């Protein structure tokens with residue numbers, strides 16, 4: 001059902017946790033399954049220097065946010081906004097169709113964290 | 122959002138894994154979120170002596186199946202059938218309403234494992 005990349009990011013998720021002095025925090029709740037995702041970012045000179053996520057969501061949500069946070073770290077805020085749901089899934093090598101809604105959590109929580117950062121600056 | 126009992130069963134789930142020589146195996150897929158749950162049981166003299174679960178599902182699915190497997194071990198097959206979704210949630214001290222659908226996975230997979238056992242015996 002799940003490929004090796006998805007399993008790796010599920011079993012050894014990257015960037016799990018919280019950032020004490022985050023520059024932006026985003027929370028998104030899925031209307032499909034009721035799961036929530038929090039993403040926090042640290043920004044310096046318009047570059048995302050760190051990102052962490054926290055969720056009680058499923059394996060696909062964990063793998064997606066692990067991959068997604070990896071993808072935005074080192075990018076400018078503007079480039080990070082280009083990291084779409086589709087790009088996250090592509091980078092994971094695909095997700096079962098019924099689980100695509102879980103990757104939306106990562107995507108939306110990141111955009112919400114960036115929005116929070118933008119509002120504060 | 123989640124009480125201490127739910128968090129405990131999510132962080133330290135009981136009875137995760139597979140039983141090599143299981144007497145009954147049940148798999149159930151949720152129409153809500155697309156997650157799957159496998160429950161396996163070992164039965165001796167009509168008593169469930171062991172139960173294990175495997176899922177890629179969310180924290181609520183993990184906590185529910187951890188609690189549910191704990192509840193059926195030591196029970197007769199007939200008594201185990203009485204372990205309803207509602208009883209699992211009560212024993213967990215409650216779940217957020219949006220996450221009740223996750224506890225259904227444990228309930229259905231257990232009943233399916235018992236059905237599998239019954240068919241073989």
Ligand code: FES
Pocket residue numbers: 030033034035057058059060061101102105154156179
């Ligand atoms: S089912 Fe809720 S995040 Fe995957």
